[in-house]
Amino acid sequence: MTQTETTEPEASSLSKAETAYRWIRKCIADQTFEPGHKLVLAQIALELDTSVVPVREAIRRLEADGLVTFERNVGARVAMVDQSSYVQSMEAVAILEAAATAQALAFLSEDDLAEADAINERMRDLLEDFDPTEFTRLNHEFHAALFRRCPNERLHNLVAVEWDRLAHLRNSTFSFVPERARGSVDEHSRIVALIRAAASAEEIERVVRNHRSTTLASYQEAHARTPDTPVTTGIIDREEDKP
Structure with a gap:
C-alpha cells in the first residue's frame, strides 16, 4: 500500500x-x-x-x-x-477501505478521479474477454486511487495487510463469481460520480462498504453451491x- x-x-x-x-x-x-x-x-x-x-x-x-x-x-x-478467514478478511476490507475512502475525500483532486475512471474503463474492457486475475489487480488499483490520500497511515497499513491476506487466500474472488464483475464496474462509476457530486463522507463510506459487501455475498452464494x-x-x- x-x-x-x-x-x-x-x-x-x-x-x-x-x-x-x-x-x-x-x-x-x-x-x-x-x-x-x-x-x-x-x-x-x-x-x-x-x-x-x-x-x-x-x-x-x-x-x-x-x-x-x-x-x-x-x-x-x-x-x-480456510473459508472463515477469507470471509473475515473480506468483511475487514469492506470496513477499512470504506473508512479510508471517506477520510480521503477532502484531499482528492480531479486528477485522482480521472485516474479512477480510466482504471474502471480498463476493467470494463476486460468484461468482453474476462481475465479474473487482471480484473482483481485493476480493482485494487481503482480503490487505491480513491483512498490513497487518506491521512491516516494506520488505515493504510491495515488495508494493506488485509489485501495481502486476501491474495494469499484466493488468487481472485472474481474467478469464483465472474458474473459479479459487471455490477462491480457499474458500482465503481457510481462511487466516482457521488464523489464528484460532493456526497457526504458518511454516504461515501456506506456506498463503498456495501459495494465490497455485495461482492462477498456473491462469493458466499457461489461457495454454498460449490464448496471448495x-x-x-x-x-x-x-x-x-x-x-
Whole structure:
C-alpha cells in the first residue's frame, strides 16, 4: 500500500526486520510462498543477506497479521487457506477501505478521479474477454486511487495487510463469481460520480462498504453451491527455525 502521496520509504531507510517483513509478505501475496510453505529462517536470512534475528521478528509480525502460523516443534509456515478467514478478511476490507475512502475525500483532486475512471474503463474492457486475475489487480488499483490520500497511515497499513491476506487466500474472488464483475464496474462509476457530486463522507463510506459487501455475498452464494476442497499440507520444520 501507499502513503498519502503513494510513495514507499527507500529500501535503505528500512530496518532489517522491516525489510524482511515486507519481503516475506510480498512472497506470500504473490504466492511465491504458497499455503503451507515452510519458512526456514536461515534460508530467508541468507536470501536477504542478514542474520536470523530480524527474520524471526518479521515472522512474528506476520503471525500477528494472520499470514503465518507457528507451532512448537513444527515451526513457521504460511497459513493455510480456510473459508472463515477469507470471509473475515473480506468483511475487514469492506470496513477499512470504506473508512479510508471517506477520510480521503477532502484531499482528492480531479486528477485522482480521472485516474479512477480510466482504471474502471480498463476493467470494463476486460468484461468482453474476462481475465479474473487482471480484473482483481485493476480493482485494487481503482480503490487505491480513491483512498490513497487518506491521512491516516494506520488505515493504510491495515488495508494493506488485509489485501495481502486476501491474495494469499484466493488468487481472485472474481474467478469464483465472474458474473459479479459487471455490477462491480457499474458500482465503481457510481462511487466516482457521488464523489464528484460532493456526497457526504458518511454516504461515501456506506456506498463503498456495501459495494465490497455485495461482492462477498456473491462469493458466499457461489461457495454454498460449490464448496471448495480444503487445502491440507503437512510441514515439518527444524527446531532452530522456530521464531
